[in-house]
Amino acid sequence: MFEGEQKARFEATVLPHLDAAFNLARWLLRNRTDAEDVTQDALLRAFRAFGTYRSGNARAWLLQIVRNTCFTWLRQNRMAAEFMEFDEATMQQENENPETLAMADSDRERLTRALESLPESFREILVLRELEGCSYKEIAEITSRPIGTVMSGLARARLQLRNSLSQPAVKEARRAL
Amino acid sequence: MPCDQTQNQLHGYLDGELDALGAANFEKHLETCPDCKQSLSAEQSLHRSIQQAGLYERAPESLRRNLIGNLAARSEVKPFPAPRVSSWRWLAAAAVLLLTVLVGWQQLQRPRGLRGAQFMAASLVDAHLRSLQPGHLTDVESTDQHTVKPWFDGRIDFAPPVRDFASDGFPLLGGRLDVAGGRTVAALVYARRKHIINVFVEKAQPESNWNGAGESQGYHWLAWQQDGFSICAVSDVAATDLEQLRKLISEN
Structure with a gap:
């Protein structure tokens, strides 16, 4: 398939599920900033793999890629993440981020x-x-x-x-x- | 039915995932088992508080922009691949293409019955996707049914049933005109949590006389007939949510 056509098809079938992708990544990674990076990475992977997507449930197809990307990311960052969990200073910081404060x-x-x-x-x-x-x-x-x-x-x-x-x-x- | 067997079924029942027989059996069990009844109501209240807490987090606009830029860059950089296929393969490919077009054309020619339903569902899912593009969702943006309903006057030759169901968790966002299957339809836009539901309404006619539910490209659709209208709701929410909205629309 021509590149431009591929992109248009991707934008029409997969991109509408970007919110779903981000929301899943945000909850798996427990952090919006990491979720942005990993979602971007997952969507680009999805785009590269789009040739193998035939039809069917585009949301499930994308979310499968997102969760796999998240788990790979978590494995790679596991050591750091576990270390941070016990770090009171980070807890404090997390507490001060605007999202947490805005939770009326x-x-x-x-x-x-x-x-x-x-x-x-x-x-x-x-x-x-x-x-x-x-x-x-x-x-x-x-x-x-x-x-x-x-x-x-x-x-x-x-x-x-x-x-x-x-x-x-x-x-x-x-x-x- | 002993209670340990119903524990998982309770969740299937709560999520609308049991088949009719399973659901009926479970309801029968509920009548005689106060424990399960209590568990069910606890699960229902947990479900409600999760729904009301607004935990869904949408992708930031910056992510969407970056991504679209990134995709554009990727599809421009790659050079057009040179065809390295011998000519008889091209012939075969052309024959397959011709056949596909012919079969496709035949199917387009008879949008009636079951095929008609699938055809209509596919074009409404397309319309739903179009509506999610920035700036395409509503022509009249209002949560007030008394603003949305008159907006359709003079634009189409029928008055679609417009109601706000905010108190039931389906706030009205607005309306617009759309085209599906070559006909102009009214589209009412509702929100469900952070999801969008399009409710397409047209005057019932032989071509649009279809009922049913299904799934296409990851979106659910649910179609029914009511008061001389053909109505079809399309969204990425669960099929049970669409069913709930259908009940609200047809009971009001």
């Missing part, structure tokens, strides 16, 4: 914190279902899991989210100090 709604803040505290696989499945409104079939396609696992995974993810909401315990207490 305490419900939103509580949910954000609870969601961010979940393991990646639970966070991913909840974001795809609750925020992105994906069907089980789409989630199965994006995460390469059987549908039954998606359903039981959601049950466990919601349970853990509820637990984490009901005991904001340690971090909250530390914040208050």
